Amino acid sequence: MTGTQSPTVPHYDPTDPAVQADPYPLYRTLRETDPLHWNPPGFFLLTRYADVHALLRDPRLGADNGADNGGDTASDGDGETHTERMAGGDTPSMILMDPPGHTRLRALVNKVFTPRSIAYLHERIERIVDRLLDNWGTGEGDFVEDFAYPLPLEVICEMLGVPEADRADVRDWSEDMAHLVDPVVTPETVARGLRGRRRIVAYFRDLVAERRRLPGEDILSGLIRAGTEGDRLTSDELLSTAALLVVAGHETTANMIANGMLALLRHPDQLALLRSSGPSLVPSAVEEMLRYDGPAQAVGRRALTGLDLHGVRVPRGARLVLSLGAANRDPERFPDPDRFDIARRDNRHLALSGGAHFCVGAPLARMEAAVAFTALLRRHPHPELAAEPRWRERTGLRGLRELRVRV
Template sequence: MPGRSLDLWTPAHRANPRPLYARMREQSPIVRLLEPLRQVPFWLVTRYDDTVEVLRDERLTKDPRKLSEHARSTVFRSAQQGLLEHMLASDPPDHTRLRALVSQAFTPRRIEALRPRIVAIATELMEAALARGSVDFIDAFAFPLPVIVIAEMLGIPAEDRDQFREWTQALFVPPADGNPEHAMAAGQSFVKYLSTLIQRRHSEPGEDLLTALMTAEEQGERLSPTELTSMVFLLLVAGHETTVNLLGSGLLALLEHPEQHERLRGDRKLMGPAVEEMLRYCSPVETSTARFTVEPIEVCGQIIPAEEMVVAGLMAANHDPEVFTEPDRFDVGRTPNRHVAFGSGIHFCLGAPLARMEAAVAFELLLNRAPGVKLAVEPERLEWRKTAFIRGLEHLPVTFG
């Protein structure tokens, strides 16, 4: 039976899963758990070296089409097929082709060219928040910044941005009653919206990433209609989820460690290492996306049957004392810092340069414009999202002093 005693989804473990991960690393470095959204068992790996091995293991597939119909329907019953043909749900050679079609939009050089616009968006959001005196930092800044950036990149109308949060929340947060219908409805709405948007772009092309994806070719191939819908979905979700949680959790880490906050304020050359430490310490993506066995294989000394889900524990790996000195200490100057917050191997996060840029801009602005920022509630009252895939706060009430 799956390990119910190691329940990552209790409020206490959502608030601080590090002690539980430490126990897993020591006693059960690979453990079978039950995923609450779809009630599907999965194997979770928690040690750093094992995590990197799983992320790079070519025996594990990301492609649901390689599973039997029964396994697919069990694992993906609340998902929409129109959202499952992107590069994170594929293996080479499909993965190679799909990633090549979008990678040129996310090179460090192209992301650096976005800096003035990112600064402008962040400044506008910050000034509005400062004028109010106290805000929910997630709603006022951490969510809108990356959503506006990725929506502008893709050419998404401004009035549609808030809808993405509702849909992604439904898709990633386990329902209280265990009923997946809300997630299924959100997926259907997302597919319908994206299909309509793509149809509109066919007749009204623009200077945006969506139009570029529709016209891009790689060795004579283009994205199929389903691949295009899936890819836009992936870019929208991945393009904001990581950064929302990095900004919220990163600010909380600074506020809970005032000596590190002051250290960063006094030495802005630490901004790069500080962002990397937030990625490690906070791990905004707590676990990797799913991989599957196509036949029985041994993983970390455990025989995994065919057609079972294997997940790498990114946050657990990022706090492994075998790799990180004093792993539970938040240190804005930590070096080296070989975290796996963006994964590893061929599925390493394509948007990593963008997330790093947005975080550096945001925290530089906070240090300059909001030196007196403080938590508006006791830390124990903060609520964390009820999923072990995404690591983030529901709300972060702050005052600017």
């Protein structure tokens, strides 16, 4: 099975440290020379905006549950494969499901993840941001460890009713579990992710039992109520959804804020523009941060039927990896796409996916980032990059391990 690949086309290896540090030159080459790139051991990579935008919404593609995907059906020694990666027991995560199962679960989550419930958090997020900035003080610090990671962790844990004393453990498990959403994995990363998943699911099993006895106003209590009013939410569905919300609400938002901060630091003209414009330009800046260097670089899909792409017959069952990061730098959609422009117009990027699997927490992530950068530039209007950043070893979620910043 081959795509349009030729001997001169570079191999796509998202585990290469150089690609993890800066994948965009490789994306550019693949977009221009091999838009349907066949990547051994077994998936097609698509990098053009038009293709990715269309296929995110194409009913001929389903969520990639990993079945029959050759070399990356890695297990942890207990026979557990990609199909079960994000499960809370016997039930796959919502992101690995297709309609009607996905539609049903998404509707139940939407009942508690409402715009009203998110708007209610605005003042609380402001307080968390101010406290983190107070603790940061002045001088040099690690923006990731001191700010970008604690903020969304506290927010999502508070929404789920996780006690403060347990949040450090939840963060560690979430970081491990995040490897399971990578479209390209190794046996080692799968084993690490599965261990994190088991721990976080066991934790939420106990917390759910407590919330059944003493319900509160948190989302976990709301999900429990959603499972008893009308459509039934099973225990496994509840656990897999709670685990997913932690990873999606913490990892992606932390990476979004840290990546955005790095973009500002590397483009002092845009930092100066944002500083002089005040809060009015912050929403536009957040969208450009998402487009320019988004936290989710790729999503996996599976062909439910044979389809023709770029003159190649893609067979039923084939894996496709849709590169959101490459699509968001496509010059056919975004003029001068490698330029970081916080005032960019018509910025309909794909950083938060699209179609049925569009990020359910998108409004919350955008609000957290907007509050964070508004307060940050008010308190520290002249941040400086103090050292070269260090990137995490991820193939799907793109984020910084360390970002030294001087204020």
